[in-house]
Amino acid sequence: MRLLLIEDDEAIGPQLQTALKKAGYAVDLATDGIAAEYQAELEPYDLIILDLGLPNRSGLDVLNNLRNRNCVTPVIILTARGGWQDKVTGFNAGADDYVSKPFQIEELLARITAVLKRTAGVVTGDLQHADFKLDEQAQTVIFSNGEQSNLTGIEFRLLRYFMLHPGHVLSKTVLTEHVYEYDEDKDSNVIEVYINRLRHKIGTDLIQTKRGQGYVFGNKPQ
Amino acid sequence: MISLKRQLSWGLAFSLIALLTLQWLVVTYVINNVIENQLAERLERQGESLLAGIEFDTAGRFLVDTKYVNAIYQRPFSGHYYMIQANQQLQASRSLWDADIAFKSLNKGMQTRSYVNGPEQQPLLVVAHGYQKQGHIVTINVAENLAPLKDSMVQFQMLYAGISLLGLGALLLIQRLIVLNALRPLQQVKESIAKLVTGETSQIINNGPEEISPLIEELNRLLSAVQNKTKRSRESLGNLAHALKTKLTLLNQIAERQEINAQPKIRKDIYATTATISQHIERELKKARLIGDIHPMQRVDLTTEVAQLITTLKQIYIGKDVNIAWEIAPNVPFYGDREDLLEMLGNLLDNACKWCKSNVLLTITKEESIHFIIEDDGPGCAEQSLETLIQRGFRADESKPGSGLGLAIANDIVNSYGGHLIFAESATLGGLRVEIRFPLR
Numbered sequence: 001m002r003l004l005l006i007e008d009d010e011a012i013g014p015q016l017q018t019a020l021k022k023a024g025y026a027v028d029l030a031t032d033g034i035a036a037e038y039q040a041e042l043e044p045y046d047l048i049i050l051d052l053g054l055p056n057r058s059g060l061d062v063l064n065n066l067r068n069r070n071c072v073t074p075v076i077i078l079t080a081r082g083g084w085q086d087k088v089t090g091f092n093a094g095a096d097d098y099v100s101k102p103f104q105i106e107e108l109l110a111r112i113t114a115v116l117k118r119t120a121g122v123v124t125g126d127l128q129h130a131d132f133k134l135d136e137q138a139q140t141v142i143f144s145n146g147e148q149s150n151l152t153g154i155e156f157r158l159l160r161y162f163m164l165h166p167g168h169v170l171s172k173t174v175l176t177e178h179v180y181e182y183d184e185d186k187d188s189n190v191i192e193v194y195i196n197r198l199r200h201k202i203g204t205d206l207i208q209t210k211r212g213q214g215y216v217f218g219n220k221p222q
Numbered sequence: 223m224i225s226l227k228r229q230l231s232w233g234l235a236f237s238l239i240a241l242l243t244l245q246w247l248v249v250t251y252v253i254n255n256v257i258e259n260q261l262a263e264r265l266e267r268q269g270e271s272l273l274a275g276i277e278f279d280t281a282g283r284f285l286v287d288t289k290y291v292n293a294i295y296q297r298p299f300s301g302h303y304y305m306i307q308a309n310q311q312l313q314a315s316r317s318l319w320d321a322d323i324a325f326k327s328l329n330k331g332m333q334t335r336s337y338v339n340g341p342e343q344q345p346l347l348v349v350a351h352g353y354q355k356q357g358h359i360v361t362i363n364v365a366e367n368l369a370p371l372k373d374s375m376v377q378f379q380m381l382y383a384g385i386s387l388l389g390l391g392a393l394l395l396i397q398r399l400i401v402l403n404a405l406r407p408l409q410q411v412k413e414s415i416a417k418l419v420t421g422e423t424s425q426i427i428n429n430g431p432e433e434i435s436p437l438i439e440e441l442n443r444l445l446s447a448v449q450n451k452t453k454r455s456r457e458s459l460g461n462l463a464h465a466l467k468t469k470l471t472l473l474n475q476i477a478e479r480q481e482i483n484a485q486p487k488i489r490k491d492i493y494a495t496t497a498t499i500s501q502h503i504e505r506e507l508k509k510a511r512l513i514g515d516i517h518p519m520q521r522v523d524l525t526t527e528v529a530q531l532i533t534t535l536k537q538i539y540i541g542k543d544v545n546i547a548w549e550i551a552p553n554v555p556f557y558g559d560r561e562d563l564l565e566m567l568g569n570l571l572d573n574a575c576k577w578c579k580s581n582v583l584l585t586i587t588k589e590e591s592i593h594f595i596i597e598d599d600g601p602g603c604a605e606q607s608l609e610t611l612i613q614r615g616f617r618a619d620e621s622k623p624g625s626g627l628g629l630a631i632a633n634d635i636v637n638s639y640g641g642h643l644i645f646a647e648s649a650t651l652g653g654l655r656v657e658i659r660f661p662l663r
Contacts (some may be wrong), residue, residue, distance in 0.1 A: 097537070101468060104478075105474070
């Protein structure tokens with residue numbers, strides 16, 4: 001999952017970026033309203049975290065512009081303005097959720113997960129499959145027989161993306177875009193390596209290769 | 223209280239009446255005087271003419287040559303009379319017939335003027351003069367009836383009074399129009415101030431006149447100074463709140479550092495403290511919005527605002543599957559500020575959504591006051607706790623998040639509009655029922 005964090009505060013932004021990365025998201029940080037709007041449209045983000053008080057262009061304007069140009073990326077507003085008029089305006093502009101500062105990281109993470117699952121059309125709660133479930137906090141796979149398997153950062157990001165898009169054909173490019181950050185070294189061949197490692201951990205049948213197209217998560221149709 | 227209009231009207235009316243009365247008196251007196259003087263002079267000349275006709279014989283008796291006597295003195299009670307006396311001989315004009323009027327004998331060169339009642343109750347002006355002719359002292363009294371003169375004088379007075387009264391009426395009317403016109407700017411100022419109170423305008427309309435224009439200007443200057451001050455202090459309070467909340471976020475982030483992972487108690491304490499500080503900030507910020515400000519009393523479209531608010535709440539509680547039903551009686555006139563309405567209903571509905579099982583109901587009705595009723599099907603509140611809910615809930619210093627800050631803010635807003643909150647058990651849904659009552663404007 002790749003997020004765009006738009007926050008101009010010099011201290012909060014980078015720290016929040018670190019915290020979100022630790023939670024298994026690829027996070028790009030933008031600090032300027034106009035630049036952030038361009039970035040949000042250019043890159044295929046899964047979610048945008050938007051501070052309202054931005055330099056050059058207010059967060060609300062950014063949100064309005066994005067929605068006017070049919071950008072459907074879910075947006076969580078993060079703001080120190082906690083009044084109901086601001087909330088109504090925010091949701092009216094097309095926000096998916098609203099988190100008031102000061103917030104606790106757990107709360108923000110919970111909201112992010114909820115919005116992501118809602119957008120993907122997945123029932124809220126743990127990401128589950130017939131044989132196992134994904135513990136998003138511990139970033140581990142828990143099998144129905146109680147066994148656990150730890151995942152590395154990229155493995156976790158990949159598996160979560162697969163589980164949020166079951167049955168979809170996901171190309172290597174798409175996977176790369178949603179798993180890596182903007183300035184990270186992207187080598188789509190590495191994806192193959194990670195997928196093989198994942199198959200090893202959760203079972204080879206669950207991720208099928210569609211030759212020339214990409215990968216599909218889910219049981220092979222009978 | 224002194225009324226300018228009354229003062230001006232009465233003052234002008236009294237001075238007009240006084241002036242016209244005085245004028246009437248003076249004119250009447252002067253004209254009367256002039257006419258009487260002329261009459262007296264004429265009588266004197268008549269007397270002199272009679273004197274010219276007097277001839278004394280050797281015995282000292284006199285005769286009046288009829289050539290010198292006007293015919294009018296021959297007709298009985300004609301209103302013109304004379305009496306001549308010399309050497310104990312008294313001769314009266316034929317017109318006097320057998321009537322008698324008091325005769326005044328005078329020494330040579332003396333003259334008097336008197337008013338006596340003559341025959342047939344005629345008011346007479348008598349001019350008496352003493353002469354010397356051919357060595358004899360002659361006194362001639364000439365009289366004329368004043369009645370016709372007085373009649374025409376009365377006629378003149380009536381006419382003059384009539385014209386004066388008409389003039390007075392016209393002047394009073396004009397004067398009233400002038401007063402009303404002059405005071406019209408004051409009426410405009412009054413209306414403007416009324417609009418100011420209801421927030422329809424922020425300045426008093428200044429259409430003069432010169433005398434009150436500086437006053438209005440000064441008031442307007444004062445008003446905008448106050449407005450600017452309020453705005454500035456609210457802005458700086460808003461900025462302060464924003465800055466503080468940002469720093470509190472930072473504090474939370476510090477609590478989330480890895481080094482503190484092993485110290486969950488410290489993390490919890492920091493979280494609790496930042497939450498409390500944040501609530502204090504929020505409460506005071508909302509209070510500051512309400513203090514020293516006149517509510518802009520615009521009519522708020524309840525249906526639109528409530529619909530938007532409920533859409534927002536549904537979005538916030540999207541994971542809970544809350545059913546928010548609402549019913550607004552048609553044409554409920556709510557005058558106030560949109561932000562106040564949203565803040566008040568938002569907090570109360572949020573509370574209801576938080577505690578409900580799945581149903582929240584908002585009803586807005588209008589009776590002798592406007593009622594906002596918010597009900598939920600949550601656990602509600604025990605009878606004895608309802609009172610304490612108000613007490614406890616309205617203290618913003620609870621450390622538990624969501625401990626009634628919203629209720630406190632809603633209560634502040636309701637109070638500032640002169641309304642009040644009533645808590646009860648919901649008869650329809652079984653949970654808490656919060657009712658707001660607003661006085662009709």
